[in-house]
Amino acid sequence: MKNEITEKAKNILKKHGIQPSVQRIKILEYLLINRTHPSADEIYRSLSAELPTLSKTTVYNTIETLVEKGIIKPLNIDSRELRVDAIIEPHAHFRCMECGKIYDVEIEMPDYINKKVGDGHLVKAQDLYLEGICNSCLKKSERK
Incomplete structure (x- = not known):
């Protein structure tokens, strides 16, 4: 391997x-x-x-x-440091506000690449960043 x-x-x-x-x-x-x-x-x-x-x-x-x-x-999901992803296909990211881990998230993402939005702005890149509390941190807080 x-x-x-x-x-x-x-x-x-x-x-x-x-x-x-x-x-x-x-x-x-x-x-x-x-x-x-x-x-x-x-x-x-x-x-x-x-x-x-x-x-x-x-x-x-x-x-x-x-x-x-x-x-x-x-x-650019974490303002403190640049992080990188080897998966370049469009997908969403979720950052846990408790532990700071970043996860790939499988959700439906609209495709705006090479489409015009708003007052005719042409989209060349798109990212979807979500923030909240991850499953692991939720479980930890429930045990307390």
Whole structure:
């Protein structure tokens, strides 16, 4: 399984004209495996033991490149830090106001891409962010 993910990461990078360095492969692998909407710091902390030469700058630069090429998507759901998502198809996100976790949410999303809204504004991107209390935190508060 790990080799399949490594090959997938290499192929994605090559397909988008990005040199598949060890660091880039590992960062993209991490994003493909961990669907937790991580921040750059979380990626760095998770990979630094395995890649002692990895720097935060490399993580930030790689994220920037992957976003520019449309491989991953930035999430602006948390005002404190940028998070990223390897699922680039339109879908909703839910952020728990208690624990801060971000979840993918399966709900019907209207498609406004390349459609005009309001006074003729052309939509080029859309995101749906929901906030509330996640199921885990609700259960914890019910036990108190």
